[in-house]
Every structure is written in C-alpha cells, then in structure tokens.
Amino acid sequence: MLLFPLRVVSDRPLNLYIIDNDPIFRLGLSSVLGNYGDFHLIGQGEVSTTLLETLSTQTIDLIIVDPDLPDQTNQGWDLCRQIKENHSSIKVCLMTYSTDFLKLQQAKETGIEGYCPKGTAVEELIKILQKIAQGQTQWKMLNLTSFQGNVNLVISRKPWLARLKQSGINQINQNLHQISEKLQKSQLSRGDKLFWSGRKRELLAARWLVNQLIPVAEIMIPSPKDLESPLAAVENNFQTPNMAANSLATIPGFESNNPSIIVYHTLKKIKNNSLNLSSNALEIDIFKPEPKEELITIIIHQLGRVLEDLKFLETTTDNFPKNSTLILQKIWQESALNFMGKYCVLTEKSSLSWEEIEDIIDEYTPSVQEEILAKIPFVSELLKYLLFNESLVIDQVRYRAQSPEAQQRAEMLLHNLLIGIANGIVSLILNNFSELETIRLKLYNESLISSREIARFRNHLSWLYRQQQYWEEPKNIFESQYRLLFWSDKGIEATFIHAPRQEELKQLDGLRWVVTIILETRDAFAPLLRSVVGFIGNGLVYVLTQVVGKGLGLIGRGIIQGIGNSLQETRYGKNRER
Template sequence: PQQPTTIFTSTRERLELSLENLTSIPLEIDIFREDKKRELLHLILQKIEDILADLRFSQVQSDRLPVMQAAILRDLWQETTIDFFGRYSTLLVGGITVDFVNSLLQAEIVVQTAILDKIPLVNDLFSYLLFATPLVIDNTSFAAESLEAKERAEIILQNLIIQVANAVVQPLLNQFAELEVIKQNYYDRRLISTREIERFRNNLSWKYRARTYFEEPRQVFESRYELLLLAPRGIAKVSIYAPRDRELTRLSGIPLIVTLALELRDAIAPRLQAVVSFVGKGVIFVLTQVVGKTIGLIGRGVLQGLGSSWQESKNKRL
C-alpha cells in the first residue's frame, strides 16, 4: 500500500539526519557512535518490513495481532541482535571464549519485561500497516490515507524502532559493557572510560526505577503516552493522548499511591492557591493602607517637628 511505503521512506530519510538524544531521558543507544546507531535503526526498520511481509504471506487476521504482539516483538529483537552483532561472533572474556550473541539472547525475559512489553500502540501500528485500519487520534477516527493517520503512524513506528534498539543494546551493557573490543567497535569516544560507563549505566538504572514508580503511573493517570521520534535535530519526545483506564485500575503499591497523591494535589492546589491569593491580598492591603498611612502620619509629624524646631531656632537668633 502507498501509505505504509511513505511512512518507511520518510523514516529512512530521518535516519540520515542527526541521531543525538535531545530528551532529558538517557537511552541505551546513547552509548553508541552515531554510525552504529544509524546502522542498528536501519536494520530494525528493515526487519519490521520483513515481519510485515511474513504476516501478509501467512494471511494473519487482524484479531490475532494482539495475541501475537509479544512474540512479534521478541522475534524482532532476537533477529536484530543476531544480525547486528553476528550470529557466530565470539568474545574472549578472562581468557575464556564466550558465545557473544547467545549470551545476549539469554536476557530475553529481562528485555521483554523492561522494554518490549512497554512499547505502546504496536497493535494499532501493525493493524494500520497490514489492514489500513483507521487510527484514533484524540478520540477522533482518521482514515488510513489521511495525513493525520500517516503522521501518527510514523511517530509510533519511530518510537518502536528506537525502543527495540534500546532493547538490543541493554544486554550488551549489562554483560560486556567494559570490554575494550566492544568500546572500540561500538562506543562513542566520550563514553569509553570506566567512570563514564558506570555513570551511564547508573543513569539508565535510575531511569527504569523512576519510570516504574513515578513516570508511568503519572502518564497512566493523565491518559497519555510519551513517544520518541526522529526530529530534524535528533531524537525528541512527544506526548500523545490515549485512554488508559484499564491500566489505571490495575495499579497497586507505590504506583497507585503516586496517582492518589496526584489526585489529592489536584484537589487541594486550586483551593490552596485561592487561600494564598486571599492572604496575599490582605497583606498587601495592610501594608499599603494601614502601614502606609501610619508611615505617612509619622513622616508628617517628623516634618512638622523639624519645621517647629527650625522656627524656634530662628526666633532665638532674632
């Protein structure tokens, strides 16, 4: 179909521009040199096209996509990891030859839980690409051939390839982050020292904790997703509306407490602001009307006193 072709073409064009991370959120791919980022993202985009071709050939029905989503993303991650690093590549670690790619693939459960399962709107994207299904944007349905649907699908696609790229890099950082051969072949030169690597990994670790306990509950409560996209100057972030009531009802523990705190703040803040505003106006009134007049009276008294003293002094001289 013409529309999906346009989406993939425009995304490929964006991949030739800067891939600098413009957000405040650390991404696993930040540690890669720009050429390696670009190579990885191009590969993922091609793999998605291959998966779409396989799904068309298999004549998968639209109602099967939600059930297949986890397997599709897992296959996408595995095939990308194998092709990017090399199926039969090995590493020498502590004098022992290690099957590099198989070691990375052992992190499947961690990657699936931390990243792949969190990627939003994948089913909507695949349904759009395979069956020209309309996309719902801000509670309005847009036909597949519309500009609005095309732009939204492109954002979802770009977020997908960036997040899958993060999923490919994550096991590398967890298992082989400080091997010199890895640094030489993949890393940005600004992030090759042990100190910088550890700082980078700590920032990533904090990101996932903050997302789990604070950011994700907040986004669920505010009915929105934050997606990454390829902007002209680099990787940027955009917030889009999406109904998430079902997820809200499943929150528990700290995430639930966060949403309750947000609700309490929303309830109290306007009233507290009104009280502060009222008190502030009262203070201003007291300062300008009462204190101001008092100071004025004192000032006039002082001036009158000075005038009387000057007159008395003048009379004495006479």
C-alpha cells in the first residue's frame, strides 16, 4: 500500500467517472480511489445510451469503464467508441475481465488510451491512471506474442483490499469458533448464554457485511486447455479430489465454469449431510442417505441432458421456452423412470414392467405438476444462468454471472429445484409402492419402515400440504417472498428471499384470499391493540402500586403498630404488678 498519494501533472484533482454494471465493484473502486486526494470521483453508473448526454454536461478527465455486459452484447464496446468520437479530450481506461484480443485491439485502434485487468493491485492501478492522465498509453498486454505466450498462465493476484478482507474474515471465524465452544458448555448461566448468543449474531452480521461490501479481487485468465476442460478451474480453486472431478466431468450440460462449480458444490454438500433442518417435513426424509444421494444425482444428470438438448436446438435467450414447467415436467418424468426402473422393476411375481411404470408416471404427472413442480420459483432464471451464463437479479440489483452473489443465488435455486423434483418422485413412490416390502427395505429409513410409521408420515405430509396451500403460500405471496430449501454444511435448511408477487396476489381467491385479509386486518389493528393493552397495563400497574399497594402497606403498618402497642402494654402491666 502506498504511504503517500501520487501526484498528477495538473494542479487540480483528476476528475474520474466509473462505468460498470456491477454496483458492488463500483462501490469498492470508488472507496479505494477516494483515499487518494489527487482523484476526484465525479460520478458512477451503468452502461446506457443516455450516458453520453451526462458526460457532455460535466468536466471529466478520465473514464474507467468495463465494456463487458452480462448479456454478452457489444453495447459497452460501442459506448467506448462513441465516447472517443464525441469527446476526444476525455481519456478512457478499460478495466475488465475480458481477454478477447480482437476486441481489445479494436478498442486501441479507436483511440482508447489504456487497458487494466480487474484485480490489478491498487499501486499498479494508480500508476496506470497517472500515466494515462499524462498522455501516455498503457497497452503492454496487447503485445500479441507475449499475450499468447502468457495466456497459458493462471494469474491470481490479490491487492491489499482483498488481503485485508481475508484477514478480517479469518479473525471473525476464529472468534465464532471460540464463542461456539463456550455456548456448548452446559455450566454457563442463562445470562452468559444470552450474551454470547448475541455476540455470535453480531459477528455473523459483520462477516456478511464484509463479504457483501468488499468486491472480489481475484481474477482468472484461463488457458485454452482450461477452456476445453472447465473442471481444471474447479480443481485449482477448490482443490477437488480427482475422483470427484472425473465423476463430474461425465455429466453433460455443465461444461462452462459457473455451472460446473455450483454442481460440484451441490454434490459435495449432498454427500456430506442431507439431514432436514427446516421446520417442515419433506418427502425425501423417508429415504436412506444412499438412495437419497442417488436420486439427486439422477436428477442432476437429467437436468444436464435437458441443457444439452436446448443447446442442440440452438436455443437463445430470445426463443427460450416461456413455459418452463414443461421442462421441469420432462426432468421429473425421466428421473422418476430411471430411479424407479432400478428399485421398482422387481424379479418377483409381483414385479412391474417398464410399461406399467410409465403408465403410473403419466397418471401421476398432473398432480405432481400442480402440487410441487408449478410452485418451484425462478426456474427460467436458473436455466438461463446455466445455459447462457446470464446475470441474475438479486434484491432488485442485477449481478453478472461470474460474481459470487450470482453464483451463491444460482446454487440456492438449483438446490431448491432438485429438492422439489426429488419430493415429487418420492411422493409417487409413497402413494403407489409403499406396500412393497422389498422397496421398504431398500429405500426407507429403519425408523419409518413399519406400516404404521409410513401411514403416519403420509398423513403428516398431507396436513403440511393443506397448511402450505391455505396459509403459508398466501402469506408468502402477501409478504412478497419465496421460501427456498438449500443444502448448507449441516443439512437442508430453509430461507426466504424477497421478490415481487403482485400478479399472484391479484389472482388469490377463496380461503387463500381470506388469509391475506386476516393478515392485513391484523396489521391494521395491531398498533391500536398494542396501544389499548399498553394503556390498560399502565392503569393496572398504577392501581396495583399506588392504590392497592399503598393500602396494603398502610394496613400492614397498622397491624405492626398494633402488635407493638400490645407488647408495650403487656410489659407495662407486668411491671406495674411487680
């Protein structure tokens, strides 16, 4: 880190403008450059057609721009060209992950002064900006010979901000570990437990804020060999075992880096722990860990085959199927046929043929479609992310596919999709093959193997279906949120994410509509009831303390005085007799 700011040629600070579609990166870059007095941030924003008008109204010396957009269009590169054509005095520095030699060469030919990869150390970035402001060009990486010679290297550089972030995260993790050990001690008092629990929540919130506010500082320039085998990036970054990487490489449809990474994480978490930690029971809870893991793996394979089919049909974002439920239906049917073909086609006299299993699946498809598959949210967004590396909208902010926020959200959506499809397959088995003893022994947990326990489990699920349909789902629609299930390091957990659901709210009717009216009425009268209860409570406190309490105090004082007077009179009488 520099101990003193670098001086530029001009006496006034250098006016900067940042153009980037990643708001987190813009925030981090503006915070870093704000520490240097020779740089003055005029503004920041995303790539747009109206940006040229904004630039013409302000005095700007240098623009830092990332022309790569999540939708992989040339709008950002066209904007750079238009800036140089309309405002030739403004210097432009490209700051992007792009390693496309042709696009960078064309940008240089249009007059753009420099290029700096994202993730460059702050000291080097400041020097590049200083030289560009002095009129120099910074295109050293565009030497074709050196560029092709160095492209086989995987560059991973972490500037001081990333190192500081990692140091803080390590300290927070150490404190969390110590607090967890203290909370496990049974001799702690209730007050100590409350204190350390609050401290733990504060540290978790601090870790979340650090991860959200500080951008990722690691850049990867993949080699052509890595591009042919995307699992190499997974092995380098996450140190995956060779066996796990080889098994993942056999799954079609997940060739690009982002899908391969989230699928590998999913398989790893499923293998480690699939315990249900959510508040509601799930259909897959009745399965043993081994068949449960096998079922999820089959669904992942079928999802990959569907992605392969969409690629073969040359599907684009424009002609992507609007009805994603049909895609889910296909994945569910093929996965159910493969899984049941292994466990339900028996060699005994009571065995079922493939044709009979297909008839059962076709008959059961409408109910599964209505009860389970149609309620899985963000299916189209997830498929486009896996198929086209399309960006994701999180809390009304669009994140590029390579960002950690988008990867985390896509992984959560994938988990919820896999759990929903698996629940539909297990529901089919429970309703049609629960009486077959061979299937019970192969698939079900030992604690749920008896007919009574299976019937109790099915009745409990039936009640949960009604509760979710008539209470929880209308409540979530009214509160504009979705409930997602995902695998954490401990097991399956539930979380809520915000999303607008106004159209669904307008379509509610019957008892589901009444639920929203009840919630709205409760919200409307809750402040009044709290005020009335508070007023009555204050009145009762006053009566009990000021009236009843003082009355009881006076009575008690009178009794004590009477007892004291009686004792004195008794003593006086005895002394008089003496």
